Amino acid sequence: MKRPHLRTGTGTVTAGEGPPDSAFLSVRDLRIHFDTDDGLVRAVDGLTFRLDRGRALGIVGESGSGKSVTSLGIMGLHRSGRARVTGEVWLDGEELVNADPERVRQLRGRKMAMIFQDPLTAMHPFYSIGRQITEAYRVHHPDVHRKQAHERAVEMLARVGIPQPDKRVDDYPHQFSGGMRQRAMIAMALVNDPDLLIADEPTTALDVTVQAQILDLIRDLQRETGSAVVIITHDLGVVAEIADDILVMYAGRCMEHGPAEQVFSRPQHPYTWGLLASMPRINRERQDRLLPIEGNPPSLIRVPPGCPFHPRCRYALLTDGRSNTEVPPLVPVDADDPDHTVACHLTPEDRQRIFSEDVAPGL
């Protein structure tokens, strides 16, 4: 089939190019653009990160920042549309962006799996929960007997905490509550023991009480299996609960990336500051006013030049005009801390001063 906008590679990667590093998942300069009538949407524009087994990466950002497009891109689910995907996604030593789509299909569901915000759209309304889990299993285990696959489905439902799994396995999605459906979808995603689990806003539609149950479940399952998890959310509280590393995304790019403790205790990017300062917190006395980020996120058809955050940034004036013209590179915060990176033109001194004088008192 001819796909004009795609580098539908044949699996041939130029000789000598190997995995860039030993990371289990390594995303390099990923770009995902969509041709639309209004113009080119740069939903993801040069994203690079890596993730080891046994770790959870939280990707945060406002809506429209490109989080979901990124996750679908890693899963190789953009191939059929008007999407233009470039860059590299290395999963356990294998490159996926330029790989044969058939190969990516084999990996999907078995080596990498995904859970979505709304289980109802991901599940078929006319098939029982058990049948859907069973099918997901048999796609990758064609030799397994139907009965065995059914047992596997019951076992998975038990594992995600569905009461009376042997009875509930025959229920249809609408017979489950929101929280149970989310559990069932997790069961379906995990039925083939994937090494990479991507969860896109897995708790956004749920109440805090059920959210807490689901986050605990994801964490427990990850500990048990040692898989890598990418969790996408707009809720900084959720990432703090579950993520080892945090990637802050804005206008399709990474603004700041680092270990969770560092990003929360010493955030470096003005956008991260804005996110942290704007949220009301349950464990805090009421302050007089919240501190919003003024303005709105940009259209991804007309991404502002230079630093995409500059029209909303209070500190853009401190960079001698560079914020408006030069795209800031993602660089380590300092030499002692190579894993914590930031894309901002502020000098480390200015950043330190602004953080301690302006930002920290409000957090």
Place this chain on the structure above:
Amino acid sequence: MTTETVPAPGTAPVDGEALLQVDALVKHFPIRQGLLQRQIGAVRAVDGVAFTVRAGETLGVVGESGCGKTTTGRLLVRLLEPTAGSIRFEGRDITHLSTGAMRPLRRDIQMIFQDPYSSLNPRHTVGTIVGAPFRLQGVKTEHGVKKAVQELLELCGLSPEHYNRYPHEFSGGQRQRIGIARALALRPKLIVADEPVSALDVSIQAQVVNLLDDLQGELGLTYVIIAHDLSVVRHVSDRVAVMYLGKVVELGGRDSLYHAPLHPYTVALMSAVPVPDPKRKQQRERILLTGDVPSPVNPPPACRFHTRCWKAQEICRQVEPPLRELRSGHLVACHFPENEPSPG
């Protein structure tokens, strides 16, 4: 803003007096079945709710989804007909007022809806949307409707030039501002806002929360703000009502309630809220409620929370705990409350 016919001074309750009084409010939605549509049961969405809202204050209403928050809100503005109980506004019983009798009151009581995307008619300009209440109520304005609308837009942080634009040209936060401008058009006394910020990103949520706060100060508004986000509710409310399965299980001043919640359900809700501080996650004690909210068609007897409560005893399954005042202005419906003040 210059609207004509501002209520004569003296009729409005003074700050702190009861503006709205709700008593034993009930809303059951019948479940019908079969050819004859016989009623076979009822969704007991709101099942005996009582509270007072004082002029100038903000009452926050929280609870899990399906607990009856939206239904309560819609009852207050009389978008739904109560099954039983009473609603008094400025001392007047409005529980069963006819649509016609309600019309003048529509000016005083307004609602803001959750979804800034579907609550605005996409085919109408901002000017038409925000100006509609003037037309519907036949209110004359000193310098014309257009001028009044433009003033409202400015008051809500929008530009007067937005008058001729359509909702789809605006972001979520801006659309919510349009909804707020519309609600403010007739200078209401009471605004019931159902999840006014939950569809918005945090950065934009803060803009809208600040706007509501400023408007309250400037216009002396009274709010009932419904939200499932306990952090937002802590920020915006003076007093908070916690709902569970159609009932208010705890009601108290914000600080008392957040510092020392009395109802086990409130304690559990609060402990489940994720906090953006990875260091805290190791220290804190989280109470995991098992399962979901039971169906409001067959709510558990006596204390409705007993199926999920870790403190439940036999009495909780037998006797419904009444709402009683344990601390000054702080009420709870529980046989074995948490953080109970020591006697004496």
